[in-house]
Amino acid sequence: MVQNQIEIVDSIVELIVSSGSSVTNSRRRIIAEIVRKDGLFTAEEIAKDLPNIGRATVYRTIKLLYELEKICRINIIDEHSYYALSSSDHHHHTVCKSCNKIEEINLTGLEKSIKKYQKDLTGELLSHNLELYIICETCT
Ligand SMILES: [Zn+2]
Numbered sequence: 001m002v003q004n005q006i007e008i009v010d011s012i013v014e015l016i017v018s019s020g021s022s023v024t025n026s027r028r029r030i031i032a033e034i035v036r037k038d039g040l041f042t043a044e045e046i047a048k049d050l051p052n053i054g055r056a057t058v059y060r061t062i063k064l065l066y067e068l069e070k071i072c073r074i075n076i077i078d079e080h081s082y083y084a085l086s087s088s089d090h091h092h093h094t095v096c097k098s099c100n101k102i103e104e105i106n107l108t109g110l111e112k113s114i115k116k117y118q119k120d121l122t123g124e125l126l127s128h129n130l131e132l133y134i135i136c137e138t139c140t
């Protein structure tokens with residue numbers, strides 16, 4: 001693992017501890033595996049990569065990371081739920097339809113529009129989710 005990745009793991013561990021949850025050795029290994037992936041992953045993949053760690057622990061840790069907004073859920077039509085590490089505040093993603101490479105993007109204008117529509121909604125707006133599907137430069 002490169003230094004930069006170790007720092008990311010440490011910062012996530014710190015966040016979990018400060019949120020009041022404990023970080024076991026298994027949990028740390030799961031986080032390290034996610035950071036190492038550097039892209040899309042499924043809970044099944046992480047469980048497969050770490051056969052000595054119980055599936056329930058893997059799923060619980062991923063759920064916790066999602067709740068703490070350290071990972072994003074990416075909408076891809078598939079039987080699995082895909083996640084990716086989050087490296088910034090609110091953002092959207094581009095997803096390459098061919099190689100599944102993802103990138104974080106900010107859609108400032110869109111955020112403003114959504115705020116404007118808020119008053120026309122018949123309920124309280126909680127969140128939104130949008131992925132832009134592309135064919136990346138490597139795949140064209
Ligand atoms: Zn993201």
Ligand SMILES: [Zn+2]
Nearest residue numbers: 096099136139
């Ligand atoms: Zn691609």
Ligand SMILES: [Zn+2]
Nearest residue numbers: 090091111128
């Ligand atoms: Zn947004």
